[in-house]
Amino acid sequence: MNFIVNILSLGIPFSVALLIASLGEMFNQRAGVFNLGCEGIMAMGAFLGMLVPYSIGQGGPTPGIYNVLGLALAMGVGALFGMLFGFVVVTFRAPQGIAGIGLQMFGVGTAGTLFRHFVGGTQSVPGIGNLPIPFLSKIPILGPIFFSHNILVYLAFLFVPTAWYILFKTPWGLRVRAVGTNPRAADSIGIQVNKVRYQALAVGGALAGLAGAYLSLCQAKMFSDEIIAGRGFIAVALVYFGHWHPVKIMGGALLFSLAQALQLAIQGQGINFPYEFAVMLPYVMVIVVLAFSRESQLLGPTALGQPFNREKRI
Amino acid sequence: MKKFLTIVLCFALVSSAVFAAGAKEAAPAAKADSNVVKIALIIENTIDDKGWCQAMHDGIISAQAQLPGRIEYSYTEKMKPVDAGSAARQYVAQGYHIIIAHGAQYKNLILEMAEEYPQVTFAFGTSAEIGPKNVFTYMPESEETGYLSGLIAGMTTKKNIIGLVGPVDAGDAARYNRGFVLGVQAVNPAAKIMVAHSGSFSDFVKAGEIAQSQIRSGADVLTGSSQQALGALRAVADYRTQDIWWVGQDIAQIRITEGYKVIAASSYNYASVIVGLVEKLDKGVKGGEVIPLNFNNGGFVFEFNTALKDKYTGAIETKVNEAIASFKAKSGTVAYTAVDYSKL
Numbered sequence: 258m259n260f261i262v263n264i265l266s267l268g269i270p271f272s273v274a275l276l277i278a279s280l281g282e283m284f285n286q287r288a289g290v291f292n293l294g295c296e297g298i299m300a301m302g303a304f305l306g307m308l309v310p311y312s313i314g315q316g317g318p319t320p321g322i323y324n325v326l327g328l329a330l331a332m333g334v335g336a337l338f339g340m341l342f343g344f345v346v347v348t349f350r351a352p353q354g355i356a357g358i359g360l361q362m363f364g365v366g367t368a369g370t371l372f373r374h375f376v377g378g379t380q381s382v383p384g385i386g387n388l389p390i391p392f393l394s395k396i397p398i399l400g401p402i403f404f405s406h407n408i409l410v411y412l413a414f415l416f417v418p419t420a421w422y423i424l425f426k427t428p429w430g431l432r433v434r435a436v437g438t439n440p441r442a443a444d445s446i447g448i449q450v451n452k453v454r455y456q457a458l459a460v461g462g463a464l465a466g467l468a469g470a471y472l473s474l475c476q477a478k479m480f481s482d483e484i485i486a487g488r489g490f491i492a493v494a495l496v497y498f499g500h501w502h503p504v505k506i507m508g509g510a511l512l513f514s515l516a517q518a519l520q521l522a523i524q525g526q527g528i529n530f531p532y533e534f535a536v537m538l539p540y541v542m543v544i545v546v547l548a549f550s551r552e553s554q555l556l557g558p559t560a561l562g563q564p565f566n567r568e569k570r571i
Numbered sequence: 572m573k574k575f576l577t578i579v580l581c582f583a584l585v586s587s588a589v590f591a592a593g594a595k596e597a598a599p600a601a602k603a604d605s606n607v608v609k610i611a612l613i614i615e616n617t618i619d620d621k622g623w624c625q626a627m628h629d630g631i632i633s634a635q636a637q638l639p640g641r642i643e644y645s646y647t648e649k650m651k652p653v654d655a656g657s658a659a660r661q662y663v664a665q666g667y668h669i670i671i672a673h674g675a676q677y678k679n680l681i682l683e684m685a686e687e688y689p690q691v692t693f694a695f696g697t698s699a700e701i702g703p704k705n706v707f708t709y710m711p712e713s714e715e716t717g718y719l720s721g722l723i724a725g726m727t728t729k730k731n732i733i734g735l736v737g738p739v740d741a742g743d744a745a746r747y748n749r750g751f752v753l754g755v756q757a758v759n760p761a762a763k764i765m766v767a768h769s770g771s772f773s774d775f776v777k778a779g780e781i782a783q784s785q786i787r788s789g790a791d792v793l794t795g796s797s798q799q800a801l802g803a804l805r806a807v808a809d810y811r812t813q814d815i816w817w818v819g820q821d822i823a824q825i826r827i828t829e830g831y832k833v834i835a836a837s838s839y840n841y842a843s844v845i846v847g848l849v850e851k852l853d854k855g856v857k858g859g860e861v862i863p864l865n866f867n868n869g870g871f872v873f874e875f876n877t878a879l880k881d882k883y884t885g886a887i888e889t890k891v892n893e894a895i896a897s898f899k900a901k902s903g904t905v906a907y908t909a910v911d912y913s914k915l
Binding site: 259260263266267271369373377378379380381386472476477478479481482483484486517518521522524525526527528529532533536 | 620
């Protein structure tokens with residue numbers, strides 16, 4: 258039983274960075290833009306998230322405030338990066354895939370360069386500690402699994418119903434879905450397609466920045482150039498995996514992270530199983546599920562990846 | 572106009588990342604005369620990564636101090652194997668005598684370049700293979716340092732559960748891990764050792780996840796090697812008031828913020844390799860040899876964390892000092908190849 262509790266209680270916090278970044282990417286893709294630069298924005302978020310508590314918050318009386326400032330900075334710059342991406346792919350209608358790869362390299366390179374300039378070498382920060390919920394965290398089995406995590410874990414899972422509500426129950430969510438499904442029709446009824454796409458990219462960028470900051474402030478509690486280690490690309494894949502729906506995306510993020518926790522437990526128990534296969538397990542699982550999700554293309558935003566040109570004749 | 576601006580923007584995005592990496596001269600250029608050996612270092616991480624790359628950089632700086640005026644040194648950081656070729660060719664063009672590509676991932680590149688530039692000496696490691704006549708390889712026999720860490724872990728653990736966070740099961744990391752297992756078993760055969768690999772030398776987050784997983788499974792002493800181990804040490808440091816400890820594979824770990832959890836650490840002393848390379852070059856030997864690192868040839872250093880004196884004083888210190896003395900007397904005594912993780 259302890260073995261299973263450990264896997265579940267570790268898998269949940271492991272999933273948070275993927276969940277937040279995937280929800281952001283979902284808004285991008287619902288608006289018709291896929292952002293492969295998510296990894297770069299996460300790198301910037303990871304760096305900026307730890308920069309504030311590292312540079313001005315060390316030993317201060319209220320480290321929590323500096324952590325919040327770090328998170329806010331990561332989200333703000335993430336939103337700016339999202340809009341920069343919008344400038345390239347929405348305004349100038351550059352190919353989204355190529356521009357996304359450019360943004361990924363730009364983000365990772367810039368974060369690494371700024372890190373060397375402002376911090377120097379690898380440094381740790383106190384980060385954000387766990388916040389066990391009184392009484393609930395003491396419940397056997399359920400307590401350690403659900404109620405003994407840091408504040409961002411609880412917030413991330415609250416983002417899921419929030420994202421669902423925004424996407425399916427608000428006028429803005431309707432506009433996002435409209436410009437991602439049929440931008441010409443949306444334009445004909447007065448929706449400013451490019452403006453909505455910029456807004457969605459800003460939201461997606463802010464969430465990607467927050468996801469990066471989660472890694473540097475809550476998980477690693479330090480920054481290195483390779484801290485994201487492909488999680489931005491996994492987040493993009495999880496959006497397809499989750500059929501552009503917040504709840505299914507959460508399921509995908511949890512599945513991936515529980516597989517990750519499981520493979521660590523398998524290795525730790527000394528089970529005679531090649532560790533290379535164990536490390537591959539979560540990634541293989543995503544590929545297999547994606548391969549079997551044949552209806553994915555039917556469910557996706559039909560204008561995904563297509564730049565909108567109002568003047569262009571059909 | 573829009574197309575032009577699009578191209579410019581895309582180029583700016585890509586080029587900023589590409590040019591983020593770069594070369595630096597680590598010390599003022601030595602006077603150009605025939606006595607000076609110009610050494611270039613190519614690394615995949617940075618010179619201050621508190622791990623693999625920093626150890627080599629520090630070794631070269633130390634060798635410069637040991638051989639005043641003999642070594643001119645430059646380095647290039649953040650070089651993936653596909654990019655490293657252009658950096659190495661620039662160093663060849665600038666007349667460098669020894670080009671060190673610090674990592675087994677550069678093997679193919681170095682072997683190709685060695686054929687192309689037979690007048691230049693190349694070196695890469697870790698590798699126990701004997702290279703061409705102008706290629707040196709170096710191999711840390713890190714089962715010795717692992718063994719010392721294992722002795723400490725085996726005698727420190729109270730729960731008899733020990734965690735080992737490896738990067739990949741290859742090279743010096745594999746030797747360290749197996750030496751660690753033998754060290755634990757030498758003093759505490761009843762201890763359970765949980766071995767897990769992150770699959771990466773630099774994924775701090777994953778190493779931290781492994782450490783968390785092992786601690787929750789009861790491990791109270793952990794170790795790990797390569798840069799990724801810092802993530803595991805950071806996870807251990809979160810248990811500030813609990814009896815959970817770390818034994819390091821880099822002395823720099825004792826002096827960082829998380830050092831309050833590090834009982835002891837060992838490091839590679841690459842200065843001995845560099846001094847050896849210069850001496851061999853002086854004798855006209857340009858390669859074709861494997862240079863080992865061990866306690867016997869001064870390739871390793873070991874240090875207890877004096878701030879945690881109560882954790883090691885007595886039996887642990889005695890046992891470790893005995894082992895170091897035996898390693899200094901004779902190398903190759905730790906039979907690390909016999910270790911089978913599946914039987915732990």
